[in-house]
Amino acid sequence: MSDSRQRATQPRPHGRTAARPPREITSAYVKERAIALGAHLVGIASAAKLNAFPPDPRWPQTPERISPYCKSVIVIVSRIPVGAFRCRNNVPVQYLDMLVMRRMDKISYVLAQELEAAGHPSFVTAAQETDWSYKRASYGRLSTRHLGVEAGLGTLGLEVNILTPEYGPRLYLTGILTELELEPDEPMAEQVCIGESCSRCLHACPADAVLHFGIDKRACATEAQEFGFAQILRFLDGLADGAHPDHAAAFRSRDFFGFWQGLLRVVGSFGDCPRCLAVCPVGNDYHAHLADVQKAIPEKTPEKVALGRQYKELRARHDSGALEAPGLSEWNRRWVGPQGYQGIVARQLQAFKAAQRARAVPEATTAAPDGE
Ligand code: SF4
Numbered sequence: 001m002s003d004s005r006q007r008a009t010q011p012r013p014h015g016r017t018a019a020r021p022p023r024e025i026t027s028a029y030v031k032e033r034a035i036a037l038g039a040h041l042v043g044i045a046s047a048a049k050l051n052a053f054p055p056d057p058r059w060p061q062t063p064e065r066i067s068p069y070c071k072s073v074i075v076i077v078s079r080i081p082v083g084a085f086r087c088r089n090n091v092p093v094q095y096l097d098m099l100v101m102r103r104m105d106k107i108s109y110v111l112a113q114e115l116e117a118a119g120h121p122s123f124v125t126a127a128q129e130t131d132w133s134y135k136r137a138s139y140g141r142l143s144t145r146h147l148g149v150e151a152g153l154g155t156l157g158l159e160v161n162i163l164t165p166e167y168g169p170r171l172y173l174t175g176i177l178t179e180l181e182l183e184p185d186e187p188m189a190e191q192v193c194i195g196e197s198c199s200r201c202l203h204a205c206p207a208d209a210v211l212h213f214g215i216d217k218r219a220c221a222t223e224a225q226e227f228g229f230a231q232i233l234r235f236l237d238g239l240a241d242g243a244h245p246d247h248a249a250a251f252r253s254r255d256f257f258g259f260w261q262g263l264l265r266v267v268g269s270f271g272d273c274p275r276c277l278a279v280c281p282v283g284n285d286y287h288a289h290l291a292d293v294q295k296a297i298p299e300k301t302p303e304k305v306a307l308g309r310q311y312k313e314l315r316a317r318h319d320s321g322a323l324e325a326p327g328l329s330e331w332n333r334r335w336v337g338p339q340g341y342q343g344i345v346a347r348q349l350q351a352f353k354a355a356q357r358a359r360a361v362p363e364a365t366t367a368a369p370d371g372e
């Protein structure tokens with residue numbers, strides 16, 4: 001297994017110039033190339049491992065169901081610029097979601113083309129599409145967050161977003177399926193999520209959708225897909241069964257406008273609610289630019305705090321072997337981080353503050369030269 005996860009580095013100049021690949025394409029080369037093309041993080045998962053460990057075996061989201069020839073999945077991460085989480089409302093994040101995914105798809109498409117030109121058939125899957133036959137269309141053909149965990153890029157949080165040490169959950173992922181056998185990365189054993197003693201995502205969730213290392217997708221969709229498929233169906237049902245007798249008014253309503261907006265630029269049809277992303281204190285982007293504006297959580301209520309405490313007690317009983325918490329079952333723990341939380345965020349914050357202090361000293365020296 002490779003432990004050379006390619007972490008956030010600056011894209012190299014001329015990264016989009018077609019590269020001449022070496023005779024033998026290695027994991028290190030693929031990662032370097034992805035970063036040069038603009039990926040913020042990249043890791044590699046073995047298709048055999050993904051086939052053996054589908055997130056939910058009842059609805060196997062596995063590479064083999066897409067292609068019997070896939071050997072490896074190259075997982076590309078594109079982060080969401082943090083400025084959008086400092087705004088007065090959610091619209092900037094919603095618009096950026098689309099831009100980030102387009103950017104990520106372009107990077108992946110170019111890399112897939114280059115691998116194919118070098119003799120290794122490869123293709124990209126749609127990162128956000130769901131499959132009609134998978135659990136009433138609520139699952140994609142692959143789960144990109146689980147791909148990210150298997151590729152060693154992070155672990156799942158209390159709200160089952162993937163949390164990377166660099167950017168917490170503020171990112172999108174996609175996978176390039178390739179017939180090239182690449183050395184895979186090792187999943188992280190340490191839990192990145194602070195867990196029940198944090199529960200900030202739970203406190204911020206407007207739909208009460210955050211479970212204990214799980215999510216109520218239907219509840220989440222009421223906020224995150226305000227004008228999504230379920231809402232379109234509800235609107236059309238209303239027209240058909242006479243609940244909206246004034247058709248002209250229905251077509252001039254906020255709902256109908258929202259559907260049009262969603263078709264036009266995705267806004268409203270998914271990723272509409274960024275609250276669990278905005279408040280998560282994992283990642284240097286949070287320490288640098290969000291801690292000030294996101295520290296207080298207006299949605300926090302005594303009921304939510306009590307639920308967080310219940311989850312904490314549940315975790316203690318789970319860890320003592322008294323019961324099995326479903327989100328932390330033997331099957332699920334590989335994605336949550338089997339070693340549990342060991343303080344990665346505290347270590348990260350200390351290192352961040354030390355770097356800030358080190359930067360401040362020379363600046364202070366320059367600002368006040370001797371004799372002034
Ligand atoms: S996206 Fe919004 S509604 Fe869904 S879990 Fe996160 S905070 Fe809750």
Ligand code: SF4
Binds near residue numbers: 163192201
């Ligand atoms: S907000 Fe806290 S509990 Fe929620 S995912 Fe982030 S670290 Fe985990």
